[in-house]
Amino acid sequence: MTLIKSISGIRGTIGGNVGDNLTPIDAVKFASAYGTWLKQQRTKDNYRVVVGRDARISGEMIQNLVMNTLVGLGIHVIDLGLSTTPTVEVAVPMEHADGGIILTASHNPKQWNALKLLNHKGEFLNGAEGQKILDIAEGANITFAEVDDLGEITKNDAYFDLHIEEILNLDLVDADAIRKANFKVVVDGVNSTGGLAIPMLLNELGVETVKLYCEPNGQFPHNPEPLKEHLGDICKLVVEEHADFGVVVDPDVDRLAFIDETGEMFGEEYTLVAVADYILGKQKGNTVSNMSSSRALRDVTEKHGGSYQASAVGEVNVVQLMKDTDAVIGGEGNGGIIYPELHYGRDSLVGVALFLTHLAEKKMKVSELWATYPSYFMSKNKIQLTPELDVDAILEAVEAHYKDEEVTTIDGVKIDFAENWVHLRKSNTEPIIRVYTEAKSQEEADQLAKDMMTVVESIAKK
Numbered sequence: 001m002t003l004i005k006s007i008s009g010i011r012g013t014i015g016g017n018v019g020d021n022l023t024p025i026d027a028v029k030f031a032s033a034y035g036t037w038l039k040q041q042r043t044k045d046n047y048r049v050v051v052g053r054d055a056r057i058s059g060e061m062i063q064n065l066v067m068n069t070l071v072g073l074g075i076h077v078i079d080l081g082l083s084t085t086p087t088v089e090v091a092v093p094m095e096h097a098d099g100g101i102i103l104t105a106s107h108n109p110k111q112w113n114a115l116k117l118l119n120h121k122g123e124f125l126n127g128a129e130g131q132k133i134l135d136i137a138e139g140a141n142i143t144f145a146e147v148d149d150l151g152e153i154t155k156n157d158a159y160f161d162l163h164i165e166e167i168l169n170l171d172l173v174d175a176d177a178i179r180k181a182n183f184k185v186v187v188d189g190v191n192s193t194g195g196l197a198i199p200m201l202l203n204e205l206g207v208e209t210v211k212l213y214c215e216p217n218g219q220f221p222h223n224p225e226p227l228k229e230h231l232g233d234i235c236k237l238v239v240e241e242h243a244d245f246g247v248v249v250d251p252d253v254d255r256l257a258f259i260d261e262t263g264e265m266f267g268e269e270y271t272l273v274a275v276a277d278y279i280l281g282k283q284k285g286n287t288v289s290n291m292s293s294s295r296a297l298r299d300v301t302e303k304h305g306g307s308y309q310a311s312a313v314g315e316v317n318v319v320q321l322m323k324d325t326d327a328v329i330g331g332e333g334n335g336g337i338i339y340p341e342l343h344y345g346r347d348s349l350v351g352v353a354l355f356l357t358h359l360a361e362k363k364m365k366v367s368e369l370w371a372t373y374p375s376y377f378m379s380k381n382k383i384q385l386t387p388e389l390d391v392d393a394i395l396e397a398v399e400a401h402y403k404d405e406e407v408t409t410i411d412g413v414k415i416d417f418a419e420n421w422v423h424l425r426k427s428n429t430e431p432i433i434r435v436y437t438e439a440k441s442q443e444e445a446d447q448l449a450k451d452m453m454t455v456v457e458s459i460a461k462k
Contacts, residue, residue: 004430007316012113193216271351274369395409
């Protein structure tokens with residue numbers, strides 16, 4: 001049980017002790033700090049914050065605590081209720097709001113929840129802004145509103161429709177081509193809000209939809225991280241239904257993975273590769289992903305005459321580098337698509353629409369499309385952290401161990417070998433060290449990960 005404060009928000013497990021977990025008191029504390037910070041950004045008469053949540057069991061409780069804390073600060077709240085992270089991001093500028101909060105722990109299991117904090121553009125706060133909020137929370141110098149100045153809560157359930165309308169209006173989303181293709185798609189919504197939003201989008205695009213785990217009750221039927229080992233049910237159902245492919249999202253719908261028509265993973269790393277291939281074929285430009293993402297994006301970008309760059313892990317880091325390099329498409333290899341024409345945030349809905357357009361134009365099966373891309377294989381592992389482990393010292397020792405290789409340390413330690421790479425970093429969202437490797441075969445990637453974890457274990461024992 002733990003409470004993690006990072007650029008990915010305030011994230012913790014429900015229950016337990018104050019300050020150690022995400023308790024009601026912690027939710028109020030950090031919502032108060034965020035509201036106070038927000039009011040420091042500009043002086044005005046009315047402050048507005050958009051709030052939405054995924055379907056996890058603790059969501060309604062945490063949302064009510066957060067919204068009423070903001071009301072107590074004199075801030076008006078636009079309550080989207082059950083929503084998605086990208087929908088809240090889209091809603092903030094549309095509402096001319098001062099910020100937004102999404103109550104979701106993304107891919108974490110059901111005992112977790114989090115406050116993910118947005119600025120007035122509907123984008124995640126950067127590290128410096130997040131630190132100011134943590135400082136305010138610890139300082140407890142928070143002034144609440146007098147009774148005549150309390151905020152109000154206004155419900156708005158129109159934003160799934162508005163979000164989808166914005167997607168359909170994009171120049172590179174060809175709804176007519178998608179409708180003519182007569183696609184049949186299976187959707188795994190992991191019993192959260194993707195089970196509402198993705199079928200609504202597919203319906204608007206004329207796609208026959210088979211729903212799997214689309215009841216937003218927060219009872220996740222499998223581990224909600226969209227990895228192959230968790231997705232046996234949809235892989236089987238795609239084949240049984242003779243579907244063109246399957247769509248898998250995480251609980252807050254900012255991670256997107258596809259299953260091909262044979263029931264095999266398209267690979268969450270290749271979600272961004274395929275969408276970027278489509279975008280770059282229409283619009284020349286640059287791309288960005290994070291350091292833990294596949295080299296395949298670099299290869300596809302260079303094929304189209306663009307330039308690729310890698311950022312530190314974390315959506316805010318990817319977005320900043322995308323802005324710095326005028327990237328036309330970017331994201332993270334965990335299935336996160338960031339398309340600036342819509343907004344600077346990972347968005348599974350726009351990812352689905354762009355992928356469908358690409359597939360409709362190519363007139364290929366999903367497995368055939370995958371075969372056109374550079375073939376890389378990744379292994380994603382984790383080392384559980386315990387209090388006695390000095391992560392920084394371990395990573396420094398790994399860096400020294402591989403000093404003769406190409407080593408990057410802007411985010412943990414990444415070692416680029418000629419034919420493969422390994423990246424070790426402390427997670428922003430879980431008490432673990434992530435160990436990602438990539439190679440030209442799955443066996444090689446797995447072995448590289450195994451070897452690296454052995455190195456780490458031997459260093460930790462010293």
